[in-house]
Amino acid sequence: MKYHFNDIEAKWQKYWASNQTFKADNHSDKPKFYVLDMFPYPSGAGLHVGHPLGYIASDIYARYKRHKGFNVLHPMGYDSFGLPAEQYAIQTGQHPAKTTEANIKTYRRQMDQIGFSFDWSREVRTSNPDYYKHTQWIFTQLFESYYDKVDDKAQDIADLVKIFKSKGNKEVNAVCDEETPLFNAEQWDAFSIKEQQEILLNYRLTFLSDTEVNWCPVLGTVLANDEIVNGVSERGGHPVVRKKMKQWSMRITAYAQRLLDGLNTIDWPQPLKDSQTNWIGRSDGAMVSFEVKSEKLKAKSVIDVFTTRPDTIFGVSFMTLAPEHELVEKITTDEYKNAVEKYVQATAKRSERDRMADVKTISGQFTGAYAEHPFTKEQIPIWIGDYVLASYGTGAVMAVPCGDQRDYDFATHFNIPIPNIFKDIDISEQACEDKSAVMANSEFLDGLPAKKAIKRMIYEMEKLNIGTGKINYRLRDAVFSRQRYWGEPFPVYYKDGMPQMIDAKHLPILLPEIEKYLPTEDGKPPLGNAKTWYWDEKNNRVVSPPSGDLGDIYPLELNTMPGWAGSSWYFNRYMDSSNSNEFASKESLEYWESVDLYIGGSEHATGHLLYSRFWQKFLFDKGLVPVDEYAKKLINQGMILGTSAFVYRWDFESEDPQKSKKTIFVSKTKMEKIIEERKTIENSKKGISKNKISSSGTIEIPQPTTNNNWSHFTPIHADVSFVNASNELDVEAFKNWREEYKEAEFVTEPDGTFIVGREVEKMSKSKYNVVNPDDICHDYGADTLRMYEMFLGPLEQAKPWNTAGITGVHGFLKKMWRLFFIDEGLEKDPDYYKVDINDEKGYKWFASVKERFEVSDNEPTKENFKILHKTIKKVEEDIANFSFNTSVSTFMIAVNELTKQKCNNRAILEPLLILISSYAPHIAEELWEKLGHNTSISTAKFPVFEEKYLVESTKVYPISFNGKMRFTMELSLDLSKEQIEKDVLAHEKTQAQLAGRTPKKVIVVPGKIVNIVG
């Protein structure tokens, strides 16, 4: 019987679905295990072979854990809000929900085909109102919370109001905006409701504010920092400009330290942790105040600066403000007014990108104003310069040219003095950034190294009340508004310009229907086009605005939430995905607790993986989830790259216009030969006038016009589906691919084949190197696809896909299948026949081996057991290390060995099937059934490794001389070191190696190696 993988796989996929084999129970005596994949955005292109890599790995793990007796939660869903569906809607008018639905269908079909053990009954979709209802609710919870620095957790904003009422905010230690005014209880009471609301917005964990945002005019929306790559939008590569807009933000900065600390408690890849650490960017230093004296300023003013090296303050010879700094206008003297304004305008014009790209040009302008050095009381000139960023620290620096390269360069450029404050260090060439340098010329700091000097300086500053120790973070609050349609609507309406939350019982606020998905004519977000988008406060529903007096009807928020809103908590939803009252019941949250294994791409390091940790910590603070880190272990799967195919177009000039019009493609080896020949010709300085290529007719090559410019080859992507395993192009298919290739000429190899060039690139439609898993499943089966993806290499590593190699894995599965069958000679194979009139019946039959299913119940041999238990041991180790590629090799070795041993014993093959069933579940189920089982193999007990089968009595010792292995020798493991040495030295080959010399030393490591020195 042949291995009919297509039939077998369809059969078992149907079986698993109708029997709900992988449905996870929220009540079980078994220990729980939660295996999660990052859910996909369902894009229109469908899955390519790179996408399922992580899902296959997690599926193997999930299935393995079921065999090991765990109650496994292995869910899947869709991050179904997103830009592409909306862009498509703008172009075609098709509702994004429709596009998304269609894409999800494709995704689901493709995933089902690979045989994943997902519990689909728990599927989530972020664009589903049943789901985003809870996203909206979490948003309202963030709005109703502030961050208490004393308790170091989020608290109810209502508690804060109570404190304001009784004592004002002077004693409150909470995270809030820098500009929050101080007030006492009486003042608070005197504030209008609106004023009180405005103050509370400074404390809320999600808040409205005028923010400098990254505005992308082409996409018509703001972007978060992690959505910008190299100064342009991550999606589409459109330019991004800075713009001030009223936006919702998330006060993620309140959690900066806890997000850092939490990294120590989770088992995530170090590079990912590093990247989050860098993104949060903690720096320890001090805030220092400098008093400003300017003829223009009537009152004294103060410039605050942040520095990580307060100990270098005696080296300050100037200050620099960001051109955007609010004090610039106030302090600039009349004399410098024009020059400063000119400079400020010039920098404002330059885009952020230009400013970033151009790091080397030093520019700046003196303001005419001076600050007073807090210790020496000297006058320090105040400059502005675009190397100081408004968005970091206070937007102002105390410049220490001898200790900071940028300050040094600036000082050199503008001839500002460079006082030296380091002992025995020459700073004539560049600034000294060495922290071990000892201080000098610094009064009470003289002789101290940096670490001690910083401590001392902060102490002195705090004593004199001119500065204070401070920790600064690079992390910015996250902008949470998007000017898009296809996202979660905010549960927010505006009353007197102030945002009001809609009560939980009225959620979800459904996304309204609109006709046009573009911004409105007056530049409002797409929701501005909605006819029914007002809130009736009395009746608590969304309504159309009445004409005339609005009464209790208020406009709703026009922005929607960003993509990361829905993905920041979905892992909790899976625990209880059909719960309509709350995002998940307390009971289910406590049962499943957190993700035991999370698999996904490292590109989410500073996006999803940071935001979701933030939300989890917030939910934890509010007592809504039991743990404050939701994923104990995380693995980043590497990208599968494509192997692009290239044909080479021969471009040359010709006097004959007919010839130069002609498109000529040259086979790769041929091309290399031609290039080689040309080189030889050029080297010997001989010209040629003709180059005859016989296999494809004669092609005349024109006389070179110049030495270099006579002809060249242009690589052109060819679709990889036209190329076979030996890199031969299907020329006809290629010709039919494009109209302009129909008439092209092909210069082939002498044997008539046309060879393409290959190169590894990212898999993408535009490179025609995409391989569709559907095709692989059809040609080789899902089990082969699963095993081959694992076999390609280590899970975490990027690696190229090469369909040619898949035959190895496929052949292995066939070989394993044959272990269960007995060869009964040749038979007519009904699967392969074709009409042949010469045959007496009109058919010509093809012979194939007739095979009968049969396994033996006899006791296996010692050798059989040995190979089985070796395999059990290795596979368990491999799965524990996520080294799935090596376990595939192990299976191959096992099957090769068992085939050689002619083993068909049930006692060996049955456990072997369980081992392999996580990797190749369909074939395992089929053979399991043939073995007489009537339940799924998926919960069969994992075989137990027994050491006794591996115990050896002898060892083949490598005998090496001076570290070089020369021959092997089988010796009993019972031998003593001395006996081994004696036996080895007595061996004739040892004598031959020594050639009469006496060994200086003999190293014997019993069970390992013998090394003879001398």
Next chain:
RNA sequence: GCUCGAGUGGUGGAAUUGGUAGACACGUUGGACUUAAAAUCCAAUGGACAGUUAUGUCCGUGCGGGUUCAAGUCCCGCCUCGAGUACCA
């Protein structure tokens, strides 16, 4: 620039606490079975050299040093590639 990761045959990749480098595959070559293909099976396959064969010798894990009886693995110094980040005070 800074941080992190990686360099092993023609290719993808193996190699436990330092202990037989190249497992397992792909590809290539040769062979068997076939009228023929497909499928399947067998053998060879890091490089160089010597030998009729058996076999032997040398070189080999990015480069240069070092530690060790023994180094792909440990230490020091470089080079190259990849990822992240970027005037962060």
